[in-house]
Amino acid sequence: MDIWSTLNDTFLDWESMKAVLPEMLKVxxxxxxxxxxxxxxxxxxxxxxVAVMGLSRRRWLRWxxxxxxxxxxxxxxxxxxxxxxxxxxxITRHWWGPNPYPLxxxxxxxxxxxxxxxxxxxGIQSVxxxxxxxxxALGFGYSMGMRLVVIPQGVRRVLPALVNQFIALIKxxxxxxxxxxxxxxxxxxxxxxxxxxxxxxxxPLLLAGIFYLIITVPLTHLVxxxxxxxxxxxxxxxxxxxxxxxxxx
Amino acid sequence: MxxxxxxxxxxxxTGIELAFGKNKVLRGVDLAVPAGSTACVIGPSGSGKSTLLxxxxxxxxxxxxxxxxxxxxxxxxxxxxxxxxxxxxFQHFNLFPHKSVLDNxxxxxxxxxxxxxxxxxxxxxxxxxxxxxxxxxxARPGNLSGGQQQRVAxxxxxxxxxxxxxxxxxxxxxxPELVKGVLGLMxxxxxxxxxxxxxxxxxxxxxxxxxxxAFMDHGVVVEAGPPDKLFTAAESPRLRQFLSQVL
Numbered sequence: 001m002d003i004w005s006t007l008n009d010t011f012l013d014w015e016s017m018k019a020v021l022p023e024m025l026k027v028x029x030x031x032x033x034x035x036x037x038x039x040x041x042x043x044x045x046x047x048x049x050v051a052v053m054g055l056s057r058r059r060w061l062r063w064x065x066x067x068x069x070x071x072x073x074x075x076x077x078x079x080x081x082x083x084x085x086x087x088x089x090x091i092t093r094h095w096w097g098p099n100p101y102p103l104x105x106x107x108x109x110x111x112x113x114x115x116x117x118x119x120x121x122x123g124i125q126s127v128x129x130x131x132x133x134x135x136x137a138l139g140f141g142y143s144m145g146m147r148l149v150v151i152p153q154g155v156r157r158v159l160p161a162l163v164n165q166f167i168a169l170i171k172x173x174x175x176x177x178x179x180x181x182x183x184x185x186x187x188x189x190x191x192x193x194x195x196x197x198x199x200x201x202x203x204p205l206l207l208a209g210i211f212y213l214i215i216t217v218p219l220t221h222l223v224x225x226x227x228x229x230x231x232x233x234x235x236x237x238x239x240x241x242x243x244x245x246x247x248x249x
Numbered sequence: 250m251x252x253x254x255x256x257x258x259x260x261x262x263t264g265i266e267l268a269f270g271k272n273k274v275l276r277g278v279d280l281a282v283p284a285g286s287t288a289c290v291i292g293p294s295g296s297g298k299s300t301l302l303x304x305x306x307x308x309x310x311x312x313x314x315x316x317x318x319x320x321x322x323x324x325x326x327x328x329x330x331x332x333x334x335x336x337x338x339f340q341h342f343n344l345f346p347h348k349s350v351l352d353n354x355x356x357x358x359x360x361x362x363x364x365x366x367x368x369x370x371x372x373x374x375x376x377x378x379x380x381x382x383x384x385x386x387x388a389r390p391g392n393l394s395g396g397q398q399q400r401v402a403x404x405x406x407x408x409x410x411x412x413x414x415x416x417x418x419x420x421x422x423x424x425p426e427l428v429k430g431v432l433g434l435m436x437x438x439x440x441x442x443x444x445x446x447x448x449x450x451x452x453x454x455x456x457x458x459x460x461x462x463a464f465m466d467h468g469v470v471v472e473a474g475p476p477d478k479l480f481t482a483a484e485s486p487r488l489r490q491f492l493s494q495v496l
Binding site: 123131132133134135136137138139141142144148149152153156230243244 | 303306308332335336339341343344345346347357360361366370371374383384386387405406409441495
């Protein structure tokens with residue numbers, strides 16, 4: 001058997017890809033998107049809280065943020081997912097049964113928040129001190145100045161790093177399969193893996209990989225476009241232009 | 250410049266002290282600026298001029314002394330509310346780069362003065378027209394020259410209808426050809442009756458525009474008086490030495 005034929009059988013078995021495609025679209029893709037979107041939202045909110053705590057002048061707010069970041073950044077993701085997903089499930093079973101998704105999302109979000117918190121913190125700290133000073137000089141309080149002036153600038157500076165983190169999160173969402181999933185709960189990787197085991201070739205996993213790329217690659221380009229637009233500013237605001245030229249008509 | 254000053258107030262600083270750790274930066278500064286007059290503060294680097302401005306609007310809290318605005322002590326009032334009454338212009342402009350020129354001015358009007366979007370835009374455009382930059386309303390600060398940015402920063406401060414304006418070396422970061430425009434605007438503002446405290450290295454401006462000039466060194470006002478007297482008949486040797494270096 002020549003090499004090409006072996007590779008072809010292993011990775012490009014169109015029949016097994018075709019067979020798994022509907023399930024991958026209807027179940028796997030949907031579940032991966034749910035896991036990733038929920039973790040991105042929760043991880044970003046928690047990450048912002050961790051960042052703001054980490055930047056606080058109060059030590060009792062700064063220290064917990066630092067300890068939190070050290071722990072969740074220092075542990076392997078799979079370990080955290082298993083500890084939270086399996087460890088807390090006897091407690092949370094009363095609320096949503098044996099469904100591993102809520103705890104999986106919680107674990108992924110807690111891990112992401114440690115990284116996202118550091119990304120936000122570095123972005124916020126990179127904003128020139130004069131910006132907050134100018135806001136305070138106008139009469140804004142510290143929190144309002146941070147919220148309206150400093151944080152938006154800091155976040156914009158770290159958008160590419162933030163999207164890298166989102167992409168990592170989308171990929172890491174596959175780890176929830178360790179928590180044991182029902183057939184309807186399987187995400188892209190698990191469906192690919194199950195089909196690969198049944199068919200005896202890796203083509204379904206390659207298909208799962210293509211789906212991951214379909215999600216992650218456009219995301220990178222989207223953020224690059226958004227980043228460029230923010231740097232250059234929006235096209236002239238028509239409403240403002242109208243007001244400016246109102247007298248000249 | 251049309252009359253734009255609605256409520257200029259007097260400013261009186263007495264015995265202002267301020268330290269960074271053990272380093273005493275202000276050691277009992279006295280300065281009285283009558284309503285509608287301009288005081289220029291001159292002095293060598295590190296003499297405490299910029300710190301004095303920041304103590305005046307309580308960006309830095311004085312350790313001792315009193316600040317009176319319109320005859321009333323403001324040390325016990327809410328510092329955020331005090332700052333809405335005192336405009337400040339910085340050396341590096343400090344415009345918000347993520348917002349358009351118009352939004353830089355409307356942001357405090359909407360959020361602090363609770364003006365409607367339309368009301369704030371109208372007030373902002375009025376100020377932009379006064380500083381000759383109405384056409385730049387939708388531009389980003391990064392696309393303007395340094396002089397234009399500083400004029401927007403002045404418009405942003407004026408839009409809050411301040412009772413006093415503080416200028417912290419407002420032209421030091423500008424290219425020489427842009428300095429004149431900003432100084433001209435500040436002179437117009439002084440003519441219009443604004444109470445102003447101007448920290449500056451522009452001795453020509455201090456001489457022509459100031460009603461009084463205060464020379465600071467080592468955290469105190471060493472000598473103060475009308476510009477003619479200070480520049481031609483300085484009493485303290487330290488001021489004479491300073492003037493011989495900068496003139």
